[in-house]
Amino acid sequence: MTTATELNRQAGPVTVPTFSEIALPDDVRDALGEQLGKLPDPNTDIDRSMTRLLQIFAQLPVGILQQILDFGRHIDTPGVSLVSNLPVDPDLPDTPSDGGPSTDKATFVAEGILLGLSGLLGEPMGVLTEKAGQLVHDVIPVAGGAKTQTNQGSEVFLNFHSDIMHDVIGRYDVANPDFLVLNCLRQDHDGVAGTFYADVRDISAALAPEILDALRSPLFRLNAPGSYVRDVAGGKDVLSEPVSIISGPLDYPEIAVSANGVRPLTRTAEEALAALQETCRQVSHAVHLSPGQCLLINNRKGVHARGSFAARYDGRDRWLQRSYVRRSLWNVRYRVTEENRRVHY
Numbered sequence: 001m002t003t004a005t006e007l008n009r010q011a012g013p014v015t016v017p018t019f020s021e022i023a024l025p026d027d028v029r030d031a032l033g034e035q036l037g038k039l040p041d042p043n044t045d046i047d048r049s050m051t052r053l054l055q056i057f058a059q060l061p062v063g064i065l066q067q068i069l070d071f072g073r074h075i076d077t078p079g080v081s082l083v084s085n086l087p088v089d090p091d092l093p094d095t096p097s098d099g100g101p102s103t104d105k106a107t108f109v110a111e112g113i114l115l116g117l118s119g120l121l122g123e124p125m126g127v128l129t130e131k132a133g134q135l136v137h138d139v140i141p142v143a144g145g146a147k148t149q150t151n152q153g154s155e156v157f158l159n160f161h162s163d164i165m166h167d168v169i170g171r172y173d174v175a176n177p178d179f180l181v182l183n184c185l186r187q188d189h190d191g192v193a194g195t196f197y198a199d200v201r202d203i204s205a206a207l208a209p210e211i212l213d214a215l216r217s218p219l220f221r222l223n224a225p226g227s228y229v230r231d232v233a234g235g236k237d238v239l240s241e242p243v244s245i246i247s248g249p250l251d252y253p254e255i256a257v258s259a260n261g262v263r264p265l266t267r268t269a270e271e272a273l274a275a276l277q278e279t280c281r282q283v284s285h286a287v288h289l290s291p292g293q294c295l296l297i298n299n300r301k302g303v304h305a306r307g308s309f310a311a312r313y314d315g316r317d318r319w320l321q322r323s324y325v326r327r328s329l330w331n332v333r334y335r336v337t338e339e340n341r342r343v344h345y
C-alpha cells in the first residue's frame, strides 16, 4: 500500500489534496466491530438499519467523523478517501461464484461498514438494471465476464470511468450516484488488483488547453452501462445524447465517462478521449484494497478504474461490496420504482 503522502506526491500540480486517508485507532475499530456484529441483515428493514447505523457511526471520534462528513458535503475536499483499520466479519464464507449475493453470510459487519459510511455521505440507492436493484452490490469476478468492461471483469484493465446509468432522458450522468463506497471483504489471490482514481482537478491541470477545450465541448455520446446493454438492449449500444466529458466551473469541475465505450463525434474529440485515458493513468492514485479497508469515491469529482488480476473461481476470489449513494433522493424521484423508494428503473 502506498502511503497518502506518496499518493499526494504522485498527483498533479493542483494544490488541494485529492486523496485522503483515514485510519481508525484499534480501540475504535474493536468497539465498532462489536456493535456491528450484533446487527441483523440490513436489507430486512433498510431504513431502520440506516438509522441504527447512524447512531453507531455517530460515536466515531469527532475528527474522523468530520473528515468523512466533509468528504461528502464540500466541493473542495478530496475526490477519494481510504478508510482503513475497519472491523471485518469473524467468519467470512466463500466468495460466491455467481457474482453474489452470498447466501451463507451469518454476520453483517461488512454490510454495516458499507452502509454506515454510505449514510454519512447520503442515501444508498439501487437501480433495477444494476445488481437487480440491490442496495449492497457484490463486486466479484465472474467467469463469463472476465474480459468485459464491467465490474465482473478481471483479465482486462477496467478503463477510467464514472458509474453511470441508462436514463430515458438521454443523459446518463444526471441520476447516477454522487458517490460509490467500496468495502473490501477479500483481496485477490496475488494482491495485485489495484483500484485507481483520477481527480478531474488533477486531470484538467495536466491536459493541454486545446484537449481540455474539446473535452468541455458536447462532442461525445456515452454508451449505456455493460449490464444494461447485456440484459436490456440485447447487446446493442444505447448511446446518450451528445455531452461534454468535463463540465462546470474551472475550479470545481465535474467529469462523466462511460466504461462501456464513449463515441467521439469528431476527430478532435477522438484524440481528446485518448489523451484523457492516458492522463488519468498519470495523475491517478492507486490503492490495493485489502480486508478492513473501504474506499469512498466521489463519482463527480473524478473517474475510477481497476487493474487486471487473476481470478480462480475457487471461492477465494476478490470480493468487494459496493453501494451507490445520492446526497438526496428527491431530484431523482422521476425514476423511482413503485416497489421501493430507494430503487430506480
Ligand SMILES: O=C(O)CCC(=O)C(=O)O
Pocket: 139, 151, 158, 163, 180, 182, 194, 195, 304, 305, 306, 320, 322
Ligand atoms: O473493482 C474495483 O476496484 C472497482 C470496480 C468498479 O469500477 C466499480 O465497482 O464500480
Ligand SMILES: [Fe+2]
Pocket: 161, 162, 163, 304
Ligand atoms: Fe465503476
